[in-house]
Structure formats: C-alpha cells, structure tokens
Amino acid sequence: MAEDASAEDLAQEEMRAHFPMAFGAQEPERVRLDKIHAATLPEGLGSGLGEEDEEDDPWRLPITHEVAFEAQGKVVAALDVDRAGARVLAGSRDYGARIFDFNGMKADLRAFRQLVPCEGHPVHALSWSPSGDAFLCVTGSAKIKVYDRDSSERCESVLGDPYIRDTKNTKGHQSPCTSGQWHPTDRHTAVTASEDGTLRVWDTTTAGQRTVVKPSVDRPGRVAVTACAYGDDGALLAAGLASGTLQLWDIKGKFGTSAAIGQVLPPKAQMVAQQDWKYVSGGGRVVKGAHAPGGAITSLTFSRGGFTLLSRSDDETLKLWDTRKFKAPVHVWEGLPASFESTKAIFSPDERLVLTGTSADRSGRGGAVVFFDAKTHGLVRRVAMPSSAVGLAWHERLNQIFVGVGDKAGGGVRALYDPTYSERGVLLCAGRKLRAKDPFDFQAPLVIHTPHALPLFREPRPGGKRKREKERQDPVRSQMPDRGGAAPLKPGTGGLIGATGGTLLTQYVLKNQGMLRKPEDEDIRASILRHAGKEDDQFNTFTKAYAKTQPERILAEEEEEEEGGQG
Template identity: 55%
Template sequence: MDDELRSALPMSFGRQEVKAARADVAHDKTKRKEVSFGPPRPPPRGQQQQQQQQELEDEAQPSGRAAAGGSGGGGAFGPPRPPGNHQQRAAEGADGDAGLVGPPRPPPSGSRGEGGGGGGSDASDASDDDDEEEADPYRLPISNEVVLTGAERAVTCLDVEHTGSRVAAGSVDNVVRLYDFNGMRSDLKPFREVTPHDGHPVYSVSWSPTGDSFLAVTGAAQAKIYDRDGREKGEFIRGDMYIRDMRNTKGHVSGLTCGVWHPTDRFTAMTASEDGTVRIWDTWNVLQKTVIKPSLAGAGRVAVSSCAYNSDGRLIAAGIMDGTIQVWSVGGKFGRSAAIGAVQPPSAQHIEKQGWSYVSKPSQVARKAHEPQTEITGLAFTQDDRTLASRGADGTLRLWDLRNFKSPLKTFSGLPTNYSTTNVAFSPDERLVMTGTAAEDPRNDAGGGTVVFVDVKEQRVVRALGMPAHAAAVKWHDRINQIFVGVGNRKSGGTHVLYDPSFSERGALLPVARAPRAASALDFVPLCIKTPHALPMFREEGGMSLRKRGRAPEQAQLHPGLTTP
C-alpha cells in the first residue's frame, strides 16, 4: 500500500488494548536502595580471590611505577602498561603460551563432571550458586520493596491468608484494611476498609485456617468476626462487669489485648484481655467455650498482654503483665465446669448458662521471663514445640527451651519498641526469628525502625533491615516467600512487602506491573461535612463540664450562659 494512502486510513478500529508494563522493568523500580544495616557481610568467594590476586599484583609492582612516566607527576595517564614478567608467567600456565589469543582454555578434565561434555558449564553454574549462598546464606527475599497504601497512622498488626492472596492490616486509626493481590493494581490500594469499634485501635487480626473469615481484636471488650470480603458475621459476648469471679462471666469485661484463630480448627478462636483471662470461643455459635485464668503469685487481676497457639493448637502460651510466661496443654481433659465452685449452689438454670469450662493451673511457668509491669508483646512456637520465642516491651527478645523452661537460652537486648503489639515470627525453615524495633534503634542512622533477624542455632543477630518509621508487626509467609512489615507513626503508616523476583511467588509480584485504574466520572467520592463548632479553632473550653470537674466559681463567671447551683 502507498505510504500516503496508508497514513490516511486507520490501522485498527475500536478501543485499543493497553499493554501492561514489562515485569522486569517494574521490578527494577521497586528495588531497595539500602538493603540492610549492621555488621558487614564477607564478600563472595570469587570476589575474595580477585582481591587477593590484586593485592599480590600490587605488591609485585616496582615502587617507581608512578614516576616511570617521565613527567614526575603523582599518577599515570593513558592506557595501562603491559603485564610484567610475573604476570606473564601467571597467564602462561603449564604450557607456557605467552601470546595466547582468543577464548580461554577449557577447564582441566578433573574439574568436569562425570558425564563428559558440558561439565565445565555445570561447574561454573555451581560456583555461581555457591557465591550467592555465601553472599546471603539465608536467601532473604529483601531485594525489592513495595508499600500497601491507605493507612493514616501506624500499622500495628497484620496477617496474611494461608494462600497468600489477601492481607488484613490493622492500624492505630481504628481501621482494618483488606488487600487482594489478585485484583490489586500498582497503586496498591485496599479494596475494603472496616472499623470494628470506633475510637478503639486495632490490636490484632488473624485469618481462619480456611481463609473464609478473620478475627479483629480492638481495645474494646468484644472482638468481631468478618468474612473474607469484610462483611461482619458476629460479635463476641461481653461479660458482666459486676461479677467478681472472672470464671463465672460469659465474656471479657475489660479491653482486649490480643487474639488469634486456631491453626487447624475453623470454629475456634482465642482472645486475651486486661481482665486477666484468656478465653476460647466457638466462632460458629459465637459462644464462650473455655475460660483460662493464669496462676498468679498473689490475689488480684493482672492483665494478659499476649497469647499464641502452637502449630497444631495443642499448646497455648500467654504473656502476663507481671513478667511471667505460662503454657497450658490442651490435650486430654482440658478444664472443668465453671459452675463448680460458685458461691451459691448452682441451680439448673445457672448450670445451663455456665456451659463453658474453666482452667487455671498451667503445665509450665517461667517466672520473671521479662521485666515486671511491662507487656510481653509477642510469642511464637516452633514446629517441633521445643523452642518458644518471646518479645517484651523491655527491649528484649528471648529464646526458650520448653524442655527446660526455667531460664532462657539466649537474651537479645537493645531492641526498643513503642507499641504493645510488636510481635515475633519465625522464618519458614525456622532458621531465623525476626521482630521489629522502634525508631530509637541505634542500628538505623536515618532515624527509623528496623527489622532484626536472629539466627536460632548460632544465637546471634545476622541482619537488620532499615525502615522509615516504627516497625511493629512482622510476618514471613511461607507459600509466597515474602516478608510483610507494619510500619508507621502518628502521622503516616503502611504495610511494606519485601520480596525477591527470583525466588518469591505471586503475592506482591502480581500487581506491580498492572497500571492503575483510570478515574471515571461515575466514581463515588464521599463528602466529609463538619459543623463549625466541631473544629478545634471554634471549640469553647468549659461549658457544662465545669461543674463536673469542680472548677472554681470565678472561672465559671467567664461564661455568661452557665448558671451555677
């Protein structure tokens, strides 16, 4: 076709398809600039050999090389000089061919594989893999980073569904945000926001083992259950605050501190509260099943700051505000009827109302595990139920052997935290245990927090990743091999996702190359209407609260509309 005629005719009709960006180009934009803080790592084996060869060459050079140019200046200019005799002998090898030109010689027969041909390339690939393993023996997926947006303040808790497709992140701004990697685009916005209790920050979120529901725990006394799309399914019952004995109440009477779903049972969840109890719930009927009251040294109520299941749900651990860690075994006959031991003889109606069981004595107790009157912010078991990791607000991370639960195996100090929800988590292979720190961590010179990785076997800190603000929540998902970190402060927040395109799967790799959705005129934008007196600049001090607070009469005269009795 003639070029002039072709330029006048359209080459295609209808709406054109927008091509997605290449994945490799998109991943290049998400690479971390500063990977880690802390002690430097040794260079790879190949780099070490190059450094040693360069040092030998520098020692063999004559001392007057810089002045051999004849100009008497400090440095040499132009192309480098030909190699000396010692370099020629090193390059000649065994055959003595000094002027060899072309590709390098094949490796000796002893270095090839048993199969004959192609063994040299296999050996070189193996050496490259060894160099990568020496550079990072733990293969941390930290080369790239994206941030799930939407949070206005610090993200203090998060959990990832077992398939790795959806993330639930709770924030100090009282909102739980749901992210779906399958439908998300590169703007990384949540598809649903829910507020369990207005005015109460979110302390814990936990997905069910089937991924069809999640548990949201706030500072209120009642936890809520939502389906995977953010629709409310039920709310736990609140107990009677006037009953003194906590085993006779059908729910918590004070604010919650932690909550987690059973790892294998989709109809069981657990919550901890400031009323000094841990309660196990039937999530199908939304009723209380068991009341666990920790064993205390004296009378009174001591808040429970954290709780955790082991991998199969047969062990329950709880951190108490008096500094103790207590572990209960769920196997066998777990608990007795809560109606037994009541002050009055229980009637038939009383027994039916108290259908839950009661447990008090733990199977293992570690006294003074952390500093008293400070929160034990996180607990985590290993798969073999031999090691327990605990995180405390006293700035420590401790490893415990459950076979000898008297003293910790190792204590790591200097880990400050500003949030009572700072958790601890193991890597999928359980070689590492990680936790977050606050912005006061001296490892980060930029003034942000860090994510600290500890080798469980060697019992030492091996890596510390810098974060722009406080790091309060961490999660390493085994199926997609990605690390999730809840970061933020009073002004901003976000969920940082660390991954590596070479050995991470799905998850954050899916939406990175997708273009954001174009704005439409039909989009609904909610309006925020505020009355004038709701703004701080128009708010008047005093009012009817002066009489309640017992202000002086002369202060009340400043407000003519106020009449004093």
Template identity: 45%
Template sequence: MIGPPRPLGGDGEDDEPMIGPPRLLPGPAESDSDSEDDMDGEADDDRYRIPMSNEIVLKGHTKVVSALAVDHTGSRVLSGSYDYTLHMYDFQGMNARLQSFRQLEPFEGHQIRGLSWSPTSDRFLCVTGSAQAKIYDRDGLTLGEFVKGDMYIRDLKNTKGHITGLTCGEWHPKSKETILTSSEDGSLRIWDVNDFTSQKQVIKPKLAKPGRVPVTTCTWDCDGKRIAGGIGDGSIQIWSIKAGWGSRPDISVANGHSDDITGLKFSSDGQILLSRSFDGSLKVWDMRKMKESLRVFDDLPNHYAQTNIAFSPDEQLFLSGTSVERDSTTGGLLCFYDRQKLELVSTVGISPTCSVVQCAWHARLNQIFATAGGKHEGGTHVLYDPTVSERGALVCVARAPRKKSVDDFQAQPVIQNPHALPMFRDQPSRKRQREKMLKDPLKSHKPELPMNGPGFGGRVGTTKGSLLTQYLLKQGGLIKETWMEEDPREAILKYADVAAKEPKYIAPAYADTQPEPVFAKSDSEDEEK
C-alpha cells in the first residue's frame, strides 16, 4: 500500500472527523527489530539508573583511603587511611568546604584496615594493623579495646585474643553486641562488645598443611547465620552458626583464587557470594554449587588488601574498584556488573592517577561512595544524581560557605599568663650539664691546692712565689740540682768514711761484733781488669 491509509468510517456527512495523524500499520520485519532494540536500550538505562552525574570529594588524608563506612541513616561517613588517621564527616553539619569534624589516630603507627557501624549506628568498630580492635561511640570517643593474646601460646584456641595484626572486622548485621574479626595469626574470632577481656568463639580454618596461614578477610551474611573467610592459601571457607558448631567449615573451596582474597560479599538472599582477589579477578559463586564459579571477571588489577565488592540497593548490579598499574594509561575505575546477565554494564573513571580501593552504594541516599588514593594523597569520592539521590551530598553542597565581608573584624585576644614569667618557671635540670662538664678534661681537672709555708703536700715552691730567695737562686743559676745526673752508688759512698768514724744510732752497738762491710766494686773497674 502506497501513501497514508484510507480513513476509517463511512462516506456520509454525519460521520465525525478523525483527529490527529492516522494510525500506522505494521511495517516490515526490519522496522520491528529496530524498535525492539531501542526499547530494550531505554529499558536498560531506566533499570540501572546509576547516579553518577555529579561528584564531590571528601579530602583530608595524605595517603590512600583503605577503609570506608557509612551509617544506616546516611548522615555520617567514616574514612580510614594508610596515614594512620580516621576522619569523621557529618553531611548534616558540613558546608561546601567538605571538612571533617573529627580526626582520630586509633593506634600510633598502624594502618587502618577496616571500619564497620553497629546495626543501630550508635557505635562503630575500627580495625587496624595492631592485634587489638577498638570500639568508638558515634562522636568518636573511645569505649574500649579488645584484649591481646599471649604470643607464646602455640594453640590459638587457648589465647585470649589475637596475637598479630588484624586484617578485617565487621559488625553483626542484626545483633548490636557481636562483632567478627580476622587476623594474620590465622584465626577468626567472635567478640561480645560488652566484655573486652574475652572472646565468645575462636574459629581456626581448615588447612592442607599444619601451620599458621593468615585470614585475609571475613564477612557475615545478611542474616548473621553464616560466616565466610578468605584464607591466605587462596581458599574460601564458610561456617554456619548453629548449636554445637566448631572450627570445621561447612563449605570449603580449596582453590578459590590463586592469590590472597581481599573481599567477600553475600547477597541478601544468601544465594550468591562474590570474591575479589590480588590475582586481578572477581568471581561469582552460587552457594548451592560451590565447586566451580558461575563467572570470572579478569583484568581487574588489585594492589590493596582492602579492595572490596558492593551490591546496588536492589542488588541488580554489583561493583568493585581497580588499582592503577605502573605502566598503564588508565586510572582507577569503578566497574559495574549485571547480576542476572553476568556481564560488564558500565565503568566510571574515578581518578586518573589514584587507585580505587573501597566502594559502597548507600540504599537510603542512592549515592555511590568510592575511596581512592596513592602514596601522597587520598580521598572519598561521592557520586550522586540530584534527580534520584536524596540528602547526603546534596545537603552539604547546597550550603555555600559564608563570604568574608570588608567590615568583618575580629580582635586578637592578648593572653596574660603570669605563670609563664621567668620568676614562676621551674629551674631547669642541670644534670645533663654536669655530665657534659665531667666529660671535658679541662673542666673536670682538680685544681692544685694553695701552698702553706715553705713546702706542703710534697711540693716546695712550685708556685714560684712562696719562697722568693729560692726562686732568685734558681733563676740566677746559684742552686744547681745535681742529684738527677749523679750516680746513686757514688752518692752513698761519699758518706762511708763519716759513718765509720762517727757512727750514730744502731752502728755503735754492733761495733765489736759486726764484720767489716764489703762493698762491691764498680762495674767499670771489673771491666778494666
């Protein structure tokens, strides 16, 4: 048929006129396929609806941000970094400058490896590179830290706590009194928040060879009835919490990955388990058939032990970050995958120079959080869309900081502190000064005592001022000290005749009985003979 279709209805004058364009009749098969493809594309866009039109960055860290936690209401954000600090952000109290309202350093010299809010969002767990996890309240005040175990006890079940650095920790999804931690000592432990001195349960993973293999990550399922742990030998082990359960895992996948596992995540229905590893892969597992993975996504470089996986609020998508390689031209990406089709849906470039480590998609805010950073900088990127996102970043971005006026004046207060004056200061310790003087040979030399009379202390006129006559005779050459140059034998024999003629003291008593003394002759005479 050529041309528009014939109008419907009769030819009479009483028929109503047709309004609008005529109805199109179905065309050839090609046009049908094109229209179906267009509809499918629009449906996909409407179905995914990833909020990424706008972005803000929560800065403040000097190194990569390795831990992230957003409370359930979406008002407070925690970020922990390799620079040993923890920053707390409050969307309700921030303005467009996006500054944190509190900074903490949980353990000096230890990286922050995990953060987790309690189910009621009144407390949070902080896991660092030390062996002790800490609990803080909502405002950042320390409530306590768990006890450290005895490192000299060989059996880990007999220690009161972890003995080496922690790797991961997570709060129970339903119970606000229970948390789970994993450590490099090769154990998982369940703790009661009300008792910081003892644990509730110690879980030792199943190993092919005896020894200590670190547990690199751990997680609860959505009901808190199962625990999954990533072991350093690449295996994935799952325990079901039931009466009389022990360390023997219910499900064990020996060769889950070829390298350390950095993240595990259960779906809300408990049928899907996602795993992320150092080997650059993301695997999707069916909990009913754990012998082989459903799908493996490769070419996802990962250089950080805290790289995780997250689900979208409706769990149609799951996402994970990538690290920047040395010779690569691409930066850190956030990759989105379809759960049903098991295919890559979209990639979002977060930073051209920094790696993406942690990610989260908040259900109530409908905003995506991604932590990134490198050796010299770090921050938390928040992606949102004003049309579909609520509160969160929208609240603080709308608050512009107040501009300074010309008339603004603030007097600088002069603080008078009387105790800072010199007269109120404590005298400095002179111990170090005395030790320094004792090491100096000139200052530590004892001075000579003064002379008393013609001679004192075995010295005669050493000061050259006590005996003027003696000083003048010495200087004039009238007094000659010859005893240094004289032979001692000859000096004694000079008085031999005097002693024989005029004996004194003992000699007269033995004058009749004592034989005549025989003196040895000089060496020179013996040599002449």
C-alpha cells in the first residue's frame, strides 16, 4: 500500500509540473466598482429644469458621477482630449498647462506633467494633433509653440516684425494670440488667430508660416480675431472678430496667392529666407453683426459635414448657423453669461445636443453646463458647477464630459461620467488605490525661520542654555541698545562695588573709613548737620549773601537717649 501511495504522489507531482505555480491559489478579494463609483456621485445633480427620471432618460447623459482632477491656480480656459482618450490637456490662466494620463493616474487624479509655455502669458488654446503625438499651445504671447506627447518643445514660431504695417508681409503674429486649432486630418498643419487681425496657417514640424488670412473689416484698421475653427474634414475655416463679424473660407483647391507678388525683392545676398507663403484677403462668406460688436466671439464649432456652425459670444448668446444659408442664425439662445473670452460651445458626439458653459454672476448664481436639444432648441439639462464653466470637451470613445472650471482664486477640471454608459478614462483611475503609507516613510519637517520677528514670536535658537546665556550677555548678538559710545560698566569698574563686596584694596579702604557709602544707606539730615558751623560749609557758601536779611538759624539739637529704662 505504501508503494502505491508513493507512486500516486509522484504522478501528481509530475502532473502539477505542467501547470503554473499560481495554479489553484486563492484570488484576493476585489472591491466592486459600483461601490467605488457610488462615492463619486455628486449631491444635488441638475436643477430640475427639463429633468426626467434617470431610468427613463432618453439622452443617456453621462452625468451621474463626478470627479475633480488636481486643482490649478486659476480658471481652466483651455481643454482638449486626444483621440485615443488616453490623455487630457488642461491650460489655466495661471500661465501653466498640465497633462493627465489615465493609464498612469491613481484615485488622486494628479497630473504627470506640468509646464509653463510662456512665462507671464495665460494659456488660451490647446489642441492635440490627429495622431496624438504632439499638441499645439497658444498663449497670450505672439509666438506659438508645438510640443510632443511628453511635453518636450518641438518648435516655436518667430515674432512678426512690428514695424511692417501690412501684416501679410510678416512671418509671424505681431500681437498676442487668442485662439488656435490643429487641422483635423493633416498632422503637419495648424491655424491660429491673433489680435493683429489675421489668421495664420503653420507647418507644425518647423513652425514655418504657410498662409496668412486677413478677414474683411468694415473700415480700414486692425480688428482682433478672437476665435477660429476648422471644419470636420478641414475643408472649411471660420473666424470670429471682435466687431461681431463671422466669416467662412473654403480652403479646397487653390487657397490664396503669393504675398511676394508685386513686390521688389531685395538681392539674394540680403535675403535671409524666401518669402513663399500665401495670403487670403476678403472673399468667403461674411455675416456682419452676427454678434454684438465690441465683445468677443469666444468659440466656434462645426458639426460633421460642416453644414452647421455654433458661435458663442460674451454677449450672453449662443447661436446656431446653417452654413448653406449663411445670412441669419437658425436659433439664438440668450441669457447665458460668459465672463471669460474662451467659453466653449460644442456638439454632443451624436450631435443631438448642444453644450455650453456659463459663468457665475454677481447675484450669487454659480456656473453650470447647459444642454440644449439641437432640433427643438429646448433646454434639456443644467448641471451646476462650483464656479464658472469655461473649457468643455465630450469625448466620443470614453463617453465622458470634461469641464474646465474656476475663477481668479482657483480652478480645475471636472469629469462627468456614468459607469453604465462610459468606458475607460476616469473609470480606470477611480478604482485604483493610492499607495499605502509605510511606517518607514520619512519626510523632513518644514521649518521656517524668522530672524527679524518680534521677541514674542521669535523661535528659540538651537543650542544649550549656557550658550544662550552667553549670547544674551553679548551686546552685539543680543542687539542691546547703544549707551552713547561709552563702554558697558561691569561690577568692580567705574567706582561700582563688585558682586562680592569688592576685592580691590582701594575699595576696601574707602569702605572701612566710611568714605564709600551707598546713597540708600546715608542719612541726609546727618550729612547736612555734619557741615554746620564750619567755614567750608557748602550751604553757607551759597546763602551768606542773605546773612544780613535772613533770621538766625536755629537747628534742633540731637536728643540723647536715656540710659537704662524707666523706674
């Protein structure tokens, strides 16, 4: 029997050798995702305007849950998500931009890259390339920058010559940029708008200028271009001006003429680079007075096919246009405050809804993301935000809505999603646990020394008690007040008696003969009577002039104490 048991065990060991070592091990207990997402459910979702029961919601809006990304210094005005749905770009008015990577983030949702494109200039626009290997950064500077996927600078445009009046003859923007977008299909082309009144098409590999576009204006002068956008296939280009004008260009085929035509070029020895870019002046479809003049058109967005255009302005309106009948808007939504010049308006992925952000007003009403029906133009939903909603993006693959919120005090990115309808993205990070603290972790305490603080708030200096007493006696280190140039007096010098009664011979003699007394031990009356009747009386020296007129002084005599007690 023993031999049969050993043979059976040997056969089992040979069989077990064909399986991995973890075969048969008990799997660790996993936390259910529905419990994790239930913790992110926002309180008081929506305002009840056009709100239906969640079970019968025909729109299936991914707004049941909300998470906040790492906070930023000011309002997040620029926001974009790459096509793969792996990374989010967020640009703020605090001059910085951050990159969030869903594949590496944990539940704290912290950015893995932070950069400052141009010190002292806020970020106005961020746009991923179609392939997602680079992104365009447009700031308040006249220069644009292109970064690769890991935030390394790839190229930077040149600054236009400010002394050339005709802006079509410069190689770059002359005034601060306002907006920009990467071409939807060409990974080597991007467009930007500027306050110098032009749009410029760039080669994103070298940041070289390709085309200068000058919109039509009512009268001579420069009118700032506040927004620009490409069509879904890149065949249309739209621009919004500060005068309230909208203009469209069809960029198929030959787009523009050479800016060098009709000019006398300098000799080749003086020519640094050949001026071979194109320019477009006027042309296209123009709608003057599309929005209130003097404001800013904050956003332009095309639908698929380019037949519908959304225009958002800071005149508190959102307008829907038909590009085939580009004369009057199809519908106008009013009462939508926009305090920031980058407030976005977009379509939903199925283009059934229109989304825009609203700013907080002085009455105390906060910002929100408002949903409208694109066909009936009715209000569908209003999702409240803690502050003004400016940046906006709805990713088609993730089915998640990203909102850039904030004000002058601070800002950040809020992500709205639904565990049932959304995929990946925030769902990957919400279920990841943070690193547990180890007892051996150490972080040095932050100590701030204030050497010039008041004595009440001054911290004790490091060192022993004896050292502190020595420093307190030092007039330089203890910052004792100046005595007027005289050296500090110490016991035993300057006629002072030492702490032990004095050890000098002169002090000893004077003290025993009564010539060295303390003022508090001396009797004033006895001192006056000591000089009475003497010629060297100092008192008589000053009063002998009045001897003839003054009465005779009668001084009381000292009473002798009786010896012995009373009988």
